Amino acid sequence: MLQEEIINQSLEHIVEKFGDPTRAVFDIMYKRFPELENFRDSNSEWESYMMQEILENFMLFGDNPKSALLTIKDMLSHHRLIGVPSNIFGGMYQALFDVLTPSFNGPNKDAMLETWTVNIKKIHSCIAQHENDI
Numbered sequence: 596m597l598q599e600e601i602i603n604q605s606l607e608h609i610v611e612k613f614g615d616p617t618r619a620v621f622d623i624m625y626k627r628f629p630e631l632e633n634f635r636d637s638n639s640e641w642e643s644y645m646m647q648e649i650l651e652n653f654m655l656f657g658d659n660p661k662s663a664l665l666t667i668k669d670m671l672s673h674h675r676l677i678g679v680p681s682n683i684f685g686g687m688y689q690a691l692f693d694v695l696t697p698s699f700n701g702p703n704k705d706a707m708l709e710t711w712t713v714n715i716k717k718i719h720s721c722i723a724q725h726e727n728d729i
C-alpha cells in the first residue's frame with residue numbers, strides 16, 4: 596500500500612474516533628505548554644483552523660514530502676515571529692502522536708504507526724536543523 600493511502604486511512608480512523616480531534620489535541624498542548632495560554636481566546640476557531648492546516652500538511656508527506664517539509668521550515672520561522680517558540684511548534688507533533696495514534700486499528704495498524712513515527716521524526720529533524728533560522 597502506498598504511504599499516501601496509509602496516511603489517508605489513519606485520518607479516517609482519527610475522524611471515526613474523534614470527529615474533530617482539535618479539542619483533544621489542544622487540551623494536551625495547554626497542559627504540556629502553559630505558555631500557550633497566551634494564545635488562548637474565547638473564540639477557539641483558530642485552533643480548528645490550525646488543526647486543519649497541520650493535518651493537511653501531514654497528508655502531503657504521502658505524495659510530496661519535500662514540499663511538506665518546506666512548509667514546516669517556513670511555518671517554523673513564521674510561528675517564531677508570531678510568538679510560538681520552536682519547542683511548542685515541535686511539541687504539537689508529539690501531542691498529535693500521543694492523542695491520535697491510539698485510534699489506529701485493523702490490519703494496517705502497524706504500517707500506520709510506522710508512517711506516523713517516520714514522518715514525525717523527519718519533522719523533528721527539520722525543526723532541530725532550522726530552529727534558529729531567522
Ligand code: HEM
Pocket residue numbers: 624631634641645648649652666667670674677679683684685687
Ligand atoms: C501549538 C502550536 C501552534 C500555534 C499556537 C499556532 C498558531 C497559529 C496562529 C495564531 C496562526 C494565525 C496567525 C498568522 O498566521 O499570523 C497560525 C497560522 C498558521 N499555522 Fe500555526 N500554530 C501552531 C502550530 C502549527 C504547526 C505545527 C503548523 C504546521 C504545518 C502550523 C501551520 C500554520 C499555517 C499553514 C498557518 C497559516 C499561515 C499563513 O496564512 O500565512 N501551525 N498558527
